Amino acid sequence: MEIDAFKKKLCRYCDSLLPESFLDLGSMPLANNLPRKEDLDKKEFECPLSLVHCPSCHLIQLSHAVPADLMFSHYLYVSSTTKTFREHFAAYAKDVRGRLKNEKDPLAVDIGSNDGLLLSCYQNEGMRIVGVDPAANLCKEANEKGLTTLNRYFDEESVNLILKDFGKAHVISGNNVFAHIDDIQSVIKNVDKLLDDQGFFVIEFPYLGTMLEELLFDMIYHEHVSYIGLHALSHFAGKFGFEIFDILPVASHGGSFRVFMQKKGASHPKAKIVDEFLTAEKNKGYLTAEAYQAFAGRVLKVKEDFMQLVSELKAAGKSISGYGAPAKASTIINFYGLTPDQVDYVVDDNPLKQNRYIPGAHIPIVPSSHLEAHPTDYVVIFAWNFAKEITQKIGHLRQKGVQFIIPLFNPRQAQSTESLQKAFEVAAS
Ligand SMILES: [Zn+2]
Numbered sequence: 001m002e003i004d005a006f007k008k009k010l011c012r013y014c015d016s017l018l019p020e021s022f023l024d025l026g027s028m029p030l031a032n033n034l035p036r037k038e039d040l041d042k043k044e045f046e047c048p049l050s051l052v053h054c055p056s057c058h059l060i061q062l063s064h065a066v067p068a069d070l071m072f073s074h075y076l077y078v079s080s081t082t083k084t085f086r087e088h089f090a091a092y093a094k095d096v097r098g099r100l101k102n103e104k105d106p107l108a109v110d111i112g113s114n115d116g117l118l119l120s121c122y123q124n125e126g127m128r129i130v131g132v133d134p135a136a137n138l139c140k141e142a143n144e145k146g147l148t149t150l151n152r153y154f155d156e157e158s159v160n161l162i163l164k165d166f167g168k169a170h171v172i173s174g175n176n177v178f179a180h181i182d183d184i185q186s187v188i189k190n191v192d193k194l195l196d197d198q199g200f201f202v203i204e205f206p207y208l209g210t211m212l213e214e215l216l217f218d219m220i221y222h223e224h225v226s227y228i229g230l231h232a233l234s235h236f237a238g239k240f241g242f243e244i245f246d247i248l249p250v251a252s253h254g255g256s257f258r259v260f261m262q263k264k265g266a267s268h269p270k271a272k273i274v275d276e277f278l279t280a281e282k283n284k285g286y287l288t289a290e291a292y293q294a295f296a297g298r299v300l301k302v303k304e305d306f307m308q309l310v311s312e313l314k315a316a317g318k319s320i321s322g323y324g325a326p327a328k329a330s331t332i333i334n335f336y337g338l339t340p341d342q343v344d345y346v347v348d349d350n351p352l353k354q355n356r357y358i359p360g361a362h363i364p365i366v367p368s369s370h371l372e373a374h375p376t377d378y379v380v381i382f383a384w385n386f387a388k389e390i391t392q393k394i395g396h397l398r399q400k401g402v403q404f405i406i407p408l409f410n411p412r413q414a415q416s417t418e419s420l421q422k423a424f425e426v427a428a429s
Contacts, residue, residue, distance in 0.1 A: 016056035029359035031327035093121035112177030116142030210255030218328035322346035324383025
């Protein structure tokens with residue numbers, strides 16, 4: 001199929017005509033389709049990865065939409081693999097249950113429930129549960145653990161099945177899925193149908209402001225179609241009869257927001273923080289095209305600085321490996337143009353990713369035992385949001401002279417290799 005067919009003409013939230021993109025990371029493979037050795041000769045699917053600003057509702061979004069079936073049918077990301085996520089969702093479920101204290105037997109529906117981590121936390125809080133997830137492998141895993149999960153997209157048919165067997169939902173959650181769905185207008189319509197009038201819809205997503213302020217362009221990959229700011233979200237919710245009543249900044253993915261929405265006129269009180277954040281966005285210029293032009297310029301500068309460091313290290317005969325192969329690693333590696341000549345291998349602790357390759361760049365993914373046996377002079381921590389866990393795990397390699405760097409922004413001006421390295425290094429803790 002022609003890639004042009006994937007190009008979006010209209011805004012995903014408000015149907016306004018979209019302008020040209022303000023940041024183009026190039027044509028890229030799918031970040032979560034990690035090829036095996038036998039796939040390396042085949043041509044990988046590629047699609048432009050670039051961002052557009054809707055001048056009307058201010059939603060930042062991808063210029064193209066890759067069909068979901070190409071991306072989500074066998075998802076390798078398993079949320080239970082890290083302790084950070086387990087603690088995160090235990091606290092999440094407790095918070096949700098606390099807000100539903102008047103409900104005797106609440107039903108929780110989780111969209112994109114993955115292997116059922118949040119479902120199990122809801123269950124621990126005494127709630128009835130149903131998950132919905134299109135990835136057959138993860139769905140099977142969840143059901144085997146007794147966590148009822150429908151192997152489907154969250155569509156009208158899913159809603160009808162849940163209504164028939166379980167009734168209306170008191171909470172519907174979607175974590176890191178709301179920003180991942182192209183046809184988000186039908187999702188909110190289906191939420192409206194399934195949600196009890198006094199229930200709420202809670203979503204967690206990487207916040208646009210975090211990406212802009214901290215230059216986290218590695219949040220950009222094909223699955224992540226919307227880069228949500230509160231103005232765009234508030235406008236979108238209002239259009240479908242919902243209102244935002246609370247916002248909780250959370251640390252996952254380096255700065256996400258948990259946003260609570262209810263049907264207009266429902267009884268959850270509106271927190272002051274909602275208007276405060278909306279005002280802050282306006283004051284920071286998030287409703288202007290200039291803010292996004294400036295962001296794009298700074299992203300290109302980070303790439304230039306980091307690649308200068310890499311070429312100087314290679315010229316000095318240093319070896320480099322990477323740690324962590326999440327989607328963001330694929331974005332960084334392919335946007336920077338890192339090659340297997342520069343980065344020998346990337347370590348990942350998820351066995352589903354081992355013995356595969358980083359898409360596009362084809363750098364091999366290996367278990368951490370490989371790093372122990374063949375340490376490199378430098379380790380680039382691509383999964384920088386877990387830098388603390390990772391450096392605790394492999395910090396002893398510093399004694400062998402291994403140095404850790406992060407492939408992202410640091411404001412210090414860098415002139416020499418030494419100062420470039422300083423700009424990207426991870427301090428010993
Ligand atoms: Zn729009």
